[in-house]
Amino acid sequence: MFGLDKKDLTLLLVVALLTLLAPFILNPFPTGSGLAQFNAGYPDLMQRFVIFGIFAIGFNILFGLTGYLSFGHAAFLGVGSYSAVWMFKLLSMNIIPAIVLSVIIAGLFALVIGYVSLRRSGIYFSILTLAFAQMSFALAYSVLTPITNGETGLQLTLDDPRILGASATADGSIPVTNLFGLEMRSAVNMALGPWNFTFSAGYYVCAVVMLLAFYLAIRIFRSPFGMMLRAIKSNQNRLNYTGLNSRPYTLAAFVISGMYAGLAGGLMASMDPLAGAERMQWTASGEVVLMTILGGAGTLIGPVLGAGMIKYFENIFSKINDNVLHGWFAWMPDGIEDLTVTLIHPFIGKGWHLTLGILFMLVVIFLPGGLVEGGQRIMRLFRRRKATEDDQTKAKQPAE
């Protein structure tokens, strides 16, 4: 079905099921309980999961397939966001034109940056992309202030023209982003006993786009084009000596991956119509590299898992403060309670980066293939037969 073989189809269906049921899966704890702290099933975070999933899927098309490590991918995300917000300001609050424009503009940007950067490979390519991204950041942050509104971030105002829509709603507020009338902000709450699940329109729009993006990525991975990209990764020199010009392939991969980033940026702005320059900063570019490696570079599902993991830490662990800890350990004797809280303190709240760093180190050292390898190892423990199959596929890979 869909031109996929059985294994990929199963993967696609599993991902589809996971994303569509995410409001349930991510809210496993009853609202009132102490563990509700760890619930991630609220619209903003779920949207971030799938949007950064798209971003990481796109990055993986470049990094996972061709091996070209771009350190400036956040620039395309930022460009996409700015384009989308400008579309909301000038044209209408419908998200379709905004997303289309953000993909196109990000693609054009990627074409220009890729054309220059791809003249080099390896570390030089990474540095070039980093330089371009920092340039874009500096432009957005101060030079192009009339277009980007600098540090404050580009926002909607009541006096935007919005040619195909209203500048302001009847009651004098800024209209909200919508998909042909379906407001991105609208959500339905469902109370099920002590649980509370939120189904947000915005999330499901993002989820559908993510599934499409994921499907497209599978097709690219399995296509002759994808095979060519893998060939570039395994040995570009050898490929060049066969008389084949690999540049158009890498450029195409770069542009596709830039368009994915633009799509993510456009979606982000559609969910929350604001674009800030910090989206383009090098830390944001580094984040997508971490996501991809944490999840498993070169695998289909890995980047999505990595994106989810990092966003979960950023939004859930950073919200745990000493107050919450004292609540958890209240049953301990006073002295030991304080000691426990002091010991855990550096790893929570603003220390979430530390926890994530440790986790990242553990993954890279013990599971070089990322979370996907972890999953595979667990599977292998249960199914010995699967293990032999995997060994066979490994043996099929070309020798370096």
Next chain:
Amino acid sequence: MSNKTLTRRGVLKSGVGIGAGVALPTIFTASSASAFTNEPTGSSVTLGFNVPQTGPYADEGADELRAYELAVEHLNGGGDGGMLGTFSSKVLDGTGIMGKKVQYVSGDTQTKSDAARASAKSMIEKDGAIMITGGSSSGVAVAVQGLCQEAGVIFMAGLTHSNDTTGKDKKANGFRHFFNAYMSGAALAPVLEKLYGNDRRAYHLTADYTWGWTQQESIAAATEALGWETVENVLTPLAQTDFSSYIAPVLNAGADVLVLNHYGGNMVNSLTNAVQFGLREKQVNGKNFEIVVPLYSELMAKGAGANIKGIVGSQNWDWKLENERGDKYAGSNAFVKSFGEKYGFPPSQAAQTCYAQTLLYADAVQRAGSFNPCAVAEAMEDFEFDGLGNGPTTYRGADHQCFKDVLVVRGAENPSDEYNLVEIVEVTPVEQVTYAPDHPMFAGGALGSCNAGA
């Protein structure tokens, strides 16, 4: 070949299945339609404290959080009650807000608009916060204020000094107690004239975002009215930590006053650089070279150490205010006492404004008799109060800005201890810093109408 044999097991199975299917809708009790976003239904109400815990304004953020915790304690009847005792409105009785116990969640804005909005969103969507407050950067305040307007909750701005917060970017759901750049300019100008004369050439270094822009505009307008000349205005990135390269050209430009439109860690670094370059010992155009820092705080004075001596700026509040200027500023001492007893040092102006904002919100809810943002906003608009440390104050309804006296301060020459680094030069009366809601520096925005969400 189909098998239509009815087995006992099959009948049982499908019976259970159908039964469960029929029963399913009854446990889906859709949550009751609430009148506004996050209507508190239980015995408690959640406030969201969104402050910078990392980045250039982290010190201010930490002090804000302390003040919020203190305010929650006082609202719930703990501690000595702080400014609740001196507040002119007496509806708050230490039983929480409208009998509901006050709880809070905190988040890190990272001094980035994106991160601040994400943090505020999770407070609203996940934790059910009914009000968001905090922020130590006008960029963040403007971004979060916009979000709160869309989501339909009240935003009580913390430390934000840009004219835009209650000017171009004002929102019906947002309120600001802190003073603004225009007020700083209006309060500083007479003092600068007295100290440095009418013939000065000013060079501005300005933090490159909404606050820096509007402050530079305000100070330049106020000083040019005195007859000063603005030689140049250089924008510096907020994330900058070393300002040496910006300081070097100042003397070459022929300026004799350096205006640092910087705040927090930025100001500490730029001032230290300027002093290291020996600017303060220089003579230019036959006059002593002077440095002005229009927005000041004790935390910055502490960070800058001896470099701050003799440097003039403005403040919203100072912990010594009631001691030095009398009963008009009642509440200051009560607040300093309870803050000092809890944390061991006097509060900063950031702490005071955040504490006051929390109390003002609680009071408005109590007076309105509802948590509905529209009712709360109505109760807050044109509300006149006293006893929160700033003297008689009005929350102007036209732009949701508080109007009160402004302090002009100077770095102490011989501070007795680290808490007396700043001395009050003058208290500018509120009439002198009041402006019309349609003043050109504040024009271009509209409050819109209040949004209750849901």
